[in-house]
Amino acid sequence: GNSVTQMEGPVTLSEEAFLTINCTYTATGYPSLFWYVQYPGEGLQLLLKATKADDKGSNKGFEATYRKETTSFHLEKGSVQVSDSAVYFCALTSSGSARQLTFGSGTQLTVLP
């Protein structure tokens, strides 16, 4: 079946530091890959996505590249801000008819001023 493995948190960084959150996946077929962000007490918001190998998703300074050879989709940001503090989830959709989302365990990021 499908699965997503995320770097365990929590991650604490100083403002303007470089961020990497690792994500690897196992899936049949050709999944689409996503990063979602969850702010305290809120639902999930789509941060970025990539639908095929070598695609790069980007949004709000965050980037992730779909690497089929390493089955990875690591999230990066060059300079984090306090407002980036949240929980980040890596996810994929299967190539089956339901295309349900499978989530990783989430990584708590705290950015200190």
Next chain:
Amino acid sequence: GAVVSQHPSWVICKSGTSVKIECRSLDFQATTMFWYRQFPKQSLMLMATSNEGSKATYEQGVEKDKFLINHASLTLSTLTVTSAHPEDSSFYICSARKGVDTEAFFGQGTRLTVV
């Protein structure tokens, strides 16, 4: 982007009572809605998938008689937690999408506390 609204945002109920949570797609018709449960500091666990006008498909281990899901229209799905107990306390999140290959949009979640 599309908006999915959940109501209520939080609810406290007594053990043994039932609670209904609504999930609405405000500006699009959702052919499919998903219900998730999230425990503190854990990921989202899919509970069930519902398609408008048909019975929900529950994930293994989810009691369909306890978590009643109704998807009566293309803009509304409800989750009713029947005879709630403290172990049902959790954060419940819905998501909705227009079609199979379209993006799923998430509601803001409902914090249920059973006392």
